[in-house]
Amino acid sequence: MGQLPVIVLVIAMVVGSEAQNIGTKCRKDKREGVCIKIESCPSLLTLLRQIRSGSAPSGSLNELRRSLCTFITEPLVCCTSFSSAIPPRPDGPQVSGGSLLPSQCGVSALTDRIIDGEDAPLLAWPWMVLFAGTKNSDGGFIFFCGGVLISDRYVLSAAHCFKSSNNIRQVVARVGEHTLSTNPDCEGGRCAPTPQDIPIERVINHPDYQRGCRSCNDIALIRLSRPAVLDVLFVVPICLPRNPVQDLGFSVQQYRGKLGWAAGWGLISRDSRQSLRPDVLQQVQLPIQDSADCQRRTSSNPNPNSVLCAGGDGRDTCRGDSGGPLTLGSTLNSRTYVVGLTSHGPLECGTPNTQGVYTSVNYYVDWIISNLQP
Known part of the structure; x- marks a missing residue:
């Protein structure tokens, strides 16, 4: 999250509007265009980079706002220079199971302890997951680790969170949480849906966890018992760096x-x-x-x-x-x-x-x- 994704700062302006799919025709400023990903439209991609760097001319954010086609499945822009558009980047090498990763990922509507940190904005981390369960000793409900949503069915976390010696049972993944004490979570007049507590179906620790050193291969893939309900603002999988x-x-x-x-x-x-x-x-x-x-x-x-x-x-x-x-x-x-x-x-x-x-x-x-x- 090094820089706020500017294009989705205007998401509220398009949610609820008529959705358009990739490749459909559109009009902007009385000119015909095609709805495509912004990285495939040179003029608007340049504008986005200028906005991020602070070098864009006045009114650029409004220009970008007017270019948005939809955000129902992914942010698309009306590119009027499509004839010279760069072809979409090919994905990295395909690996078994890669088709199960979502094409829409890593877009937020803002684009042991956190030391010297700060409260996160409500819309900043739609892929965050919080794990909770009960302890054998007293049956109390505890939050014990974090994770990150990579699809509607899978979460990444640390293997050491799920060691049998932790004595934590009835584990659930809480998706869409922000402020633990409130429901719903609201900020700036916008409220999130109720967090989803989804039971864990299976924990897949890396087979070489702790092989070679105590903390080696500290990664786990968690399969949820049912798909998380995704939300264009509040529950969004993050992207994996495949290439x-x-x-x-x-x-x-x-x-x-x-x-x-x-x-x-x-x-x-x-x-x-x-x-x-x-x-x-x-x-x-x-x-x-x-x-x-x-x-x-x-x-x-x-x-x-x-x-x-x-x-x-x-x-x-x-x-x-x-x-x-x-x-x-x-x-x-x-x-x-x-x-x-x-x-x-x-x-x-x-x-x-x-x-x-x-x-x-x-x-x-x-x-x-x-x-x-x-």
Whole structure:
């Protein structure tokens, strides 16, 4: 979520209007055009990039608003320069199960603990998932980890969240949550649907979890017992970086040095003796980089490309944030991609000159897709 996806800031202007499918004819400013993805329309893609960079001329956002055809399945624009439009980018190499991933993903209507974070806007994280269950000891209902929706039936999270030693039963995935104490969640006159508590059908931990080191291959694919009800504003799957250069506009090696976003409802106090949890989903921007602390924490991992490190400036995720996403925004379009999953970090979260370790999603994309089922 490095930059807010400008095109969907105007989503409210088109929801409820007549939907148009990709390839249908349209008119804008008395000129005929065709409804296509914005990345296939050079003139409007250039305009979007100028808006993002702050170099666009006055009235550009209104120009983009007038160009929107629909947002029912994905944002399409009325491109009047279609004759010179760039052909849509081909997808990355197809892997078994890839057809089960949604074509509409990673678009928000804004485009252990979060340390020095902030309340997330209501519309910013429509792919967030919160796991809850009961403890054997007292049967109390607890929230224990985060996750990220990648389709209406599957969620990514951390394998360590679902160890049998955790003694958590009757696990449900809460989809569409934002503020724990309120229902519905409302902001700026707009209210979200009631969160969905969906039982877990199956947890697929990576077969090599903890092989090689205690935190190795810390990733799990969770299949829901029924599909989540998607909502164009409040429940949207995030995108997987199947081909980072084509999807994000840069390689995995170039993740380092960029600012990613993490989110969760984990602990927010720097004092490990206090279990302070937020009521509102927290978000924090973290630099992705390899520090000496990162190298020390990942030295026992035989696959250094399987993890990312982020933080180091006193901001951090912590207990309860595990499994939640670390995201980056594409430089090519308005989509957001999950590049990491919160795995582990220092004993005292947010300690200066320390970093959190995140499972690198790109490293496991083939494994994820191979385990998707209808």
